[in-house]
Amino acid sequence: MRKPILFTIIAAILVVITVVITLSVVLTRKSDTKDVVTDNTTTTIP
Known part of the structure; x- marks a missing residue:
């Protein structure tokens, strides 16, 4: 059952x-x- 719509x-x-x-x-x-650098180091969620 192929569903191209999905x-x-x-x-x-x-x-x-x-x-x-x-x-x-x-x-x-x-x-x-500067905030981007700090956010990248603090957040380890992929």
């Missing part, structure tokens, strides 16, 4: 998540560069 939905969700993560990282880097 595959496309999962792919779209992954794309949205990656875009949100990249936008958040870019915004944090533009706003404060």
